[in-house]
Amino acid sequence: MSEKGAIIELIALLKLEKDRELNETLDEMAVQDIAEAISQIDDESDRLKLFTMLPQERRTDTFSYLSQNQQRIILSLLDNGEARRVLHELVPDDRTAFLESLDPEELEGFLKLLGPEDLKQSLKLLGYPEESIGRLMTPRFVSVRPNWTVARALDHIRHEAHRGETVNFVFVTDERGRLLDAIKLKDLILARQDAKVEALMKEAFYSVQASADREEAVQVIQHYDINSLAVTDKNGVMLGIVTVDDIMDVAEQEITEDFHKLGATGSLNISIREASPTFLYRKRIGWLMILVLVNLVSGLAIAMFEDAIEAVIALVFFLPLIIASAGNAGSQSATLMVRALAIGDVEVKDWLQLWIKEFSVALGLGITMGLAVSLVGFWRGGPELGIQLAMVVGFAMLAVVIMGAMIGMLLPFILQRLNMDPATASTPLITSVADVVGILIYFSIASLILTLPSPVT
Amino acid sequence: MSEKGAIIELIALLKLEKDRELNETLDEMAVQDIAEAISQIDDESDRLKLFTMLPQERRTDTFSYLSQNQQRIILSLLDNGEARRVLHELVPDDRTAFLESLDPEELEGFLKLLGPEDLKQSLKLLGYPEESIGRLMTPRFVSVRPNWTVARALDHIRHEAHRGETVNFVFVTDERGRLLDAIKLKDLILARQDAKVEALMKEAFYSVQASADREEAVQVIQHYDINSLAVTDKNGVMLGIVTVDDIMDVAEQEITEDFHKLGATGSLNISIREASPTFLYRKRIGWLMILVLVNLVSGLAIAMFEDAIEAVIALVFFLPLIIASAGNAGSQSATLMVRALAIGDVEVKDWLQLWIKEFSVALGLGITMGLAVSLVGFWRGGPELGIQLAMVVGFAMLAVVIMGAMIGMLLPFILQRLNMDPATASTPLITSVADVVGILIYFSIASLILTLPSPVT
Numbered sequence: 001m002s003e004k005g006a007i008i009e010l011i012a013l014l015k016l017e018k019d020r021e022l023n024e025t026l027d028e029m030a031v032q033d034i035a036e037a038i039s040q041i042d043d044e045s046d047r048l049k050l051f052t053m054l055p056q057e058r059r060t061d062t063f064s065y066l067s068q069n070q071q072r073i074i075l076s077l078l079d080n081g082e083a084r085r086v087l088h089e090l091v092p093d094d095r096t097a098f099l100e101s102l103d104p105e106e107l108e109g110f111l112k113l114l115g116p117e118d119l120k121q122s123l124k125l126l127g128y129p130e131e132s133i134g135r136l137m138t139p140r141f142v143s144v145r146p147n148w149t150v151a152r153a154l155d156h157i158r159h160e161a162h163r164g165e166t167v168n169f170v171f172v173t174d175e176r177g178r179l180l181d182a183i184k185l186k187d188l189i190l191a192r193q194d195a196k197v198e199a200l201m202k203e204a205f206y207s208v209q210a211s212a213d214r215e216e217a218v219q220v221i222q223h224y225d226i227n228s229l230a231v232t233d234k235n236g237v238m239l240g241i242v243t244v245d246d247i248m249d250v251a252e253q254e255i256t257e258d259f260h261k262l263g264a265t266g267s268l269n270i271s272i273r274e275a276s277p278t279f280l281y282r283k284r285i286g287w288l289m290i291l292v293l294v295n296l297v298s299g300l301a302i303a304m305f306e307d308a309i310e311a312v313i314a315l316v317f318f319l320p321l322i323i324a325s326a327g328n329a330g331s332q333s334a335t336l337m338v339r340a341l342a343i344g345d346v347e348v349k350d351w352l353q354l355w356i357k358e359f360s361v362a363l364g365l366g367i368t369m370g371l372a373v374s375l376v377g378f379w380r381g382g383p384e385l386g387i388q389l390a391m392v393v394g395f396a397m398l399a400v401v402i403m404g405a406m407i408g409m410l411l412p413f414i415l416q417r418l419n420m421d422p423a424t425a426s427t428p429l430i431t432s433v434a435d436v437v438g439i440l441i442y443f444s445i446a447s448l449i450l451t452l453p454s455p456v457t
Numbered sequence: 458m459s460e461k462g463a464i465i466e467l468i469a470l471l472k473l474e475k476d477r478e479l480n481e482t483l484d485e486m487a488v489q490d491i492a493e494a495i496s497q498i499d500d501e502s503d504r505l506k507l508f509t510m511l512p513q514e515r516r517t518d519t520f521s522y523l524s525q526n527q528q529r530i531i532l533s534l535l536d537n538g539e540a541r542r543v544l545h546e547l548v549p550d551d552r553t554a555f556l557e558s559l560d561p562e563e564l565e566g567f568l569k570l571l572g573p574e575d576l577k578q579s580l581k582l583l584g585y586p587e588e589s590i591g592r593l594m595t596p597r598f599v600s601v602r603p604n605w606t607v608a609r610a611l612d613h614i615r616h617e618a619h620r621g622e623t624v625n626f627v628f629v630t631d632e633r634g635r636l637l638d639a640i641k642l643k644d645l646i647l648a649r650q651d652a653k654v655e656a657l658m659k660e661a662f663y664s665v666q667a668s669a670d671r672e673e674a675v676q677v678i679q680h681y682d683i684n685s686l687a688v689t690d691k692n693g694v695m696l697g698i699v700t701v702d703d704i705m706d707v708a709e710q711e712i713t714e715d716f717h718k719l720g721a722t723g724s725l726n727i728s729i730r731e732a733s734p735t736f737l738y739r740k741r742i743g744w745l746m747i748l749v750l751v752n753l754v755s756g757l758a759i760a761m762f763e764d765a766i767e768a769v770i771a772l773v774f775f776l777p778l779i780i781a782s783a784g785n786a787g788s789q790s791a792t793l794m795v796r797a798l799a800i801g802d803v804e805v806k807d808w809l810q811l812w813i814k815e816f817s818v819a820l821g822l823g824i825t826m827g828l829a830v831s832l833v834g835f836w837r838g839g840p841e842l843g844i845q846l847a848m849v850v851g852f853a854m855l856a857v858v859i860m861g862a863m864i865g866m867l868l869p870f871i872l873q874r875l876n877m878d879p880a881t882a883s884t885p886l887i888t889s890v891a892d893v894v895g896i897l898i899y900f901s902i903a904s905l906i907l908t909l910p911s912p913v914t
Contacts, residue, residue: 030661032680158647168625168684185642190615204487223489225702227625227684244701245682248708252679255712256796262719263792263884264785272797273807277814281821284789288822288858291785292829298777306770313763316773320755320892323777328721328748328885332741335720339713340729350730357734364738369749376753401745427720427884428785435777 007037014046022053031058035065038074048077060089068101069274075110084113093138093246096125100135133217134210136250137231137240143171146180146198150191157185168227171238172197179230179238181205207232210239214250219344221247258342261423262335264291287428294432298323298439305443308450314380315446318393319439321373326400326438327431329365330408333358334430337412341422351413355406362405366398373397385450392449396442403441404434464494471503479510488515492522495531505534517546525558526731532567541570550595550703553582557592590674591667593707594688594697600628603637603655607648614642625684628695629654636687636695638662664689667696671707676801678704715799718880719792721748744885751889755780758893762900765907771837772903775850776896778830783857783895784888786822787865790815791887794869798879808870812863819862823855830854842907849906853899860898861891 013022128134144153172181182205207230257267266283340346374394381389412422585591601610629638639662664687714724723740831851838846869879
């Protein structure tokens, strides 16, 4: 059965109170799908019922795949003993992710549920800066010593495996805990059992520091195609690991942030299903009001040319077309650049080369669009104004498309250069800026060709 | 040394022809970084020199991290014998990715370099549909039988490991090659050596079919947090595996496509650094011309109100502001919805619930922006028209923000429902559609309040 089918069946069985079938279905389902089903249930008591119907050993696993908001709800529904057990069993990085999502007063309540060991560990992990690797890592890993034999190392791994989140890599540390190497478990298995671990060491491993930005871990794991990455303190002492699944979650969040920024929305960090209208309002009103100010400048630009407009009212016909085309060409280049900068396809130093390329593309686009629109101008102008209006709108289109593309291309680079996020060059911002410049260009060209009243300044 | 520092040093050593130091640096560098350095070199002979300076056993590995365009260049620079060796050593999924990037005539040339075995395998993989899982998979995997002992299975894995791209999962198949289970290598190592493999089987594994869309593999791997996934034919016979690193590359490509679509650009599929101006022109002109048509409708809408505009020329002052605000609010909601649909945060069936939420958010946004802009209207209208103009722009702003947000929210859902990509609801498209409706709303409200000449129809 498909994933979605299973979820729908589960919810149906719950509503129909078919507890025996429900139990059987739960046994066969993956914890990720059970978590998905729980988050689709609206009723609190149904949600709790489903969760507590799970055998104890699957509850924490299921819990770890719920959204942080859902986790908070489930934990507050559980009795204290069960909540304590779930929090204790949660792997440390998932526990940190949950705790950091809480308000300060809620945090206090949940910290009280932790035993002294878990509390100490959680406070330590929460001590790392927000969005740092320390907050992502799990301190559970298996390490061996260079002077051990392969057989002893494998034996140690067998005993300790329940502590480690992953054993694809075996970490070699010295007696002071400093990371010496990361060996593939595969190599350890393939090696002669009486060889020394140090004979397998290549000292070509990757590690990141716990205080570094989590973006760095994303890049290292993606760039070097590895499944888990060692995290150390600044002296090289190994503190934990981050794994590729955590990294994929982070990467998804960062990409979502980029999308939202491009659409001129503040970063949400929570599911849109769970976001309240007031929260969404707050995240959106800021940019909209800034853009209102930019658009008022467009009004001022138009006001300069009011006499020209009164003289040839047909000019207003083309106004939305001209300014929208500037914005559209600009949105295209901004989007291309923001994404290329985000995935490291281009860097700030490439700007001149890309500027030249973008200019030639925009020239081609502008000529095509200018020709097309000048035909409309010719028709609209009629026998009297036809040729003049065709020239005005044709040249204006060429000029605004090139200008829009240049703004759209350069703004992300300038932002990156200023160490700001290039995605701040949102398409609404580019469109609004292009409006202002587009209006000035359009009416200036019109004034030149149509010998209109000069602008009011 | 940082990744970037190492690349810069390498290129400097190459330019200075310090071959001995170059050799030492190459020895210490990761193949991913060497590939990055090669792609940053402009000169063909320098590029070839760097590649051939690599010890033979690192060449293919480095090659596999080059872009497909770079691979084509390097292969055409190498002599036939060396090109044949690199193509032979390449893992099958990387070879497929390279071959499918070629033009038909180029493809023929490169296929001639393959030995009979490789050729057969490559043609088979290329036989799967474009963007299918078959094109991504590698047919190299290690499988064991249920009736083997753990010791025998491990022994088999040790012998066959060089054939497998990954051994985190061990696949259990029957005598006809049908997939029975996927066992974690970890579990195999932790088990008693004389236990039977079947005792470890849980029959809770994930697999996908080779002919399915690669998006499916991305979803399964991300949803279930696994590192490698079995690929079968429709009878369940195991054909190969796809691994998380291939999936991350695919996911990155798909996300880039979404970004580009949102910016109204056709999907590029190649690096923007390598894309020619004519290629970029072709990918962008289509949408721009479609949008020109939409914007011409805006012109027609304005033409309907030309008399009203001549009567109160101050109305033009607010025109860019009103229509841009509709587009901005619409871009925000479209971006939020497109991304939420892409990551599965919302589904088509949620549309009504989200519509209600979006309406209340837009109401709040519209009231705030309407109040702000009515103050400007009051000032702009002067003692004579002040109050009336304040009402016109205030109500128009409220109406267009709500309307823009509704279009931006619903269009992605409608596209999804029609099985089209929701990202086709690009911000330039939303902006242009919102322009048309915004103009109609604005001048209609103005005609009502200001008792202007009625529209020309």
